[in-house]
Amino acid sequence: MDICVVGAGYVGLVTSACLAYLGNQVIAVESNPERLHSLQSGGVPFFEPGLEEFVKKTSASGNLTFSDNLTAAVQKAQVIFIAVGTPSLPNGEPDLSQVMVVARAIGGALDDSKRRIVVNKSTVPVGSGNWVEMLVSQGVAKAQKSAKETVPASSGRSEGPSFVVVSNPEFLREGSAIADSFYPDRIVVGSIDEQATAVMKNLYKPIISQTFEAPSFAPRPAKLETVPFVVTDLASAELIKYSANAFLAMKISFANEISGLCEKVGADVKQVAQGIGLDYRIGKAFLNAGVGWGGSCFGKDVSALMQVAKEYSYPTSLLEATVAVNDRQRLVVIKKLQEELKILKGRTIGLMGLSFKPDTDDLRDAPALTIAYQLLKMGASVKAYDPVSNDVCKTLHPHLDIVYAADVEDLASDCDALVLVTEWAQFKKADFKKIAKLMRWPLLIDGRNALDEDEIRACGITYRGVGC
Numbered sequence: 001m002d003i004c005v006v007g008a009g010y011v012g013l014v015t016s017a018c019l020a021y022l023g024n025q026v027i028a029v030e031s032n033p034e035r036l037h038s039l040q041s042g043g044v045p046f047f048e049p050g051l052e053e054f055v056k057k058t059s060a061s062g063n064l065t066f067s068d069n070l071t072a073a074v075q076k077a078q079v080i081f082i083a084v085g086t087p088s089l090p091n092g093e094p095d096l097s098q099v100m101v102v103a104r105a106i107g108g109a110l111d112d113s114k115r116r117i118v119v120n121k122s123t124v125p126v127g128s129g130n131w132v133e134m135l136v137s138q139g140v141a142k143a144q145k146s147a148k149e150t151v152p153a154s155s156g157r158s159e160g161p162s163f164v165v166v167s168n169p170e171f172l173r174e175g176s177a178i179a180d181s182f183y184p185d186r187i188v189v190g191s192i193d194e195q196a197t198a199v200m201k202n203l204y205k206p207i208i209s210q211t212f213e214a215p216s217f218a219p220r221p222a223k224l225e226t227v228p229f230v231v232t233d234l235a236s237a238e239l240i241k242y243s244a245n246a247f248l249a250m251k252i253s254f255a256n257e258i259s260g261l262c263e264k265v266g267a268d269v270k271q272v273a274q275g276i277g278l279d280y281r282i283g284k285a286f287l288n289a290g291v292g293w294g295g296s297c298f299g300k301d302v303s304a305l306m307q308v309a310k311e312y313s314y315p316t317s318l319l320e321a322t323v324a325v326n327d328r329q330r331l332v333v334i335k336k337l338q339e340e341l342k343i344l345k346g347r348t349i350g351l352m353g354l355s356f357k358p359d360t361d362d363l364r365d366a367p368a369l370t371i372a373y374q375l376l377k378m379g380a381s382v383k384a385y386d387p388v389s390n391d392v393c394k395t396l397h398p399h400l401d402i403v404y405a406a407d408v409e410d411l412a413s414d415c416d417a418l419v420l421v422t423e424w425a426q427f428k429k430a431d432f433k434k435i436a437k438l439m440r441w442p443l444l445i446d447g448r449n450a451l452d453e454d455e456i457r458a459c460g461i462t463y464r465g466v467g468c
């Protein structure tokens, strides 16, 4: 099938490469010249495990190309994915300007050679399917008007381009994006158009029935035979995406709320989480207490959901509490530093990790940034080391007065405390005996409860976790 994917970020690029791997002809349209240049030269403009090799391989097969020519890509395609960013505005509403530009441009590019399916893969508020349909129609009308002005009216009557908008929310996680795309828990398509849902089902057939050859670096999970294909109306598909992220964020905030209580009563949140997570109705995932959730999706999707509810004067107490607990939780490590060191002014604190989670260089809404800003505001000196995002942080946050370390031992040198913020695998294997000797004061606050506390204590380091 001929596919056009507009936006070659985390979602667009992974979707493009996976669909190309499955045998489709994919053109990924990217408007950022630097990103496009990097992609056309065989690079990937952000860190995602395995993606660079995978993109190289699918490009070499001839199934994946990159372009900034949206018109040509749209005209060739049967299915057009919108996968541009929808970041939060300061008031919490999603900024839909990228979607607006792209939807109108798609309308302007459509011809009447075939019926197109325009797919909203970007995370957009409820009602956006109808809104995108309106914008595409506006693009069509504008193009038809300017065509009439330049070419005299012909006797033949054209019906105009035919298209339908469907919602196909994305659930991939950065850090495991390719495996998540090949082996998703479900594929959701929101549309009441039977032809469109049939085309989407056909496009995803190799994933639904797991008939494709699994790439060597992303083996198929044992026993996975089929992936549920869930067809809903447009609004329900849009709400599924927001609700899923809100629920996951709420689960983490719940664990964090309980972790505070654990500290008061002398319980251990890891044991509590294990005990409640074994209940199949609850599940073990996303019950880890720590410095809270971040990243490009949870915060913006929870606030966008609250904004939708606000439009209907519908109260969202649970969502508000989810955000409030998370805001409070980010600073819990500062409270622990104060408890141990008393005075933070003049102290040097080393942050282990910057990205919002391991295996990504994404710093959007990363707890490390909140912690660094707060420590600097309090008069401490901040060092940081992240295996992949030191340079990204330097570039994106030039005013953040952080001293970047070359590795974890360089980070520990002359620190009064270390704070584990991102649970990268290499931190778990660090030489804590050596680290203890390098530190000015051997204190480690484990903001993810990810390290072996007995091993760290045995190295002479004071260990403080969260909720224990």
Ligand SMILES: NC(=O)c1ccc[n+]([C@@H]2O[C@H](COP(=O)([O-])OP(=O)(O)OC[C@H]3O[C@@H](n4cnc5c(N)ncnc54)[C@H](O)[C@@H]3O)[C@@H](O)[C@H]2O)c1
Residues within 6 Å of the ligand: 006, 007, 008, 009, 010, 011, 012, 029, 030, 031, 032, 035, 083, 084, 085, 086, 098, 101, 102, 121, 122, 123, 124, 170, 171, 172, 173, 174, 296, 297
């Ligand atoms: N990142 C994730 O983990 C994730 C997961 C699920 C859903 N989503 C959703 O998917 C959407 C995309 O997220 P992302 O993280 O990939 O964003 P991103 O910012 O990494 O990528 C968006 C890309 O679109 C490009 N773009 C913007 N306007 C364009 C235009 N007019 N023409 C061509 N390209 C254009 C940008 O240059 C950028 O490369 C968002 O709505 C997000 O909420 C993201």
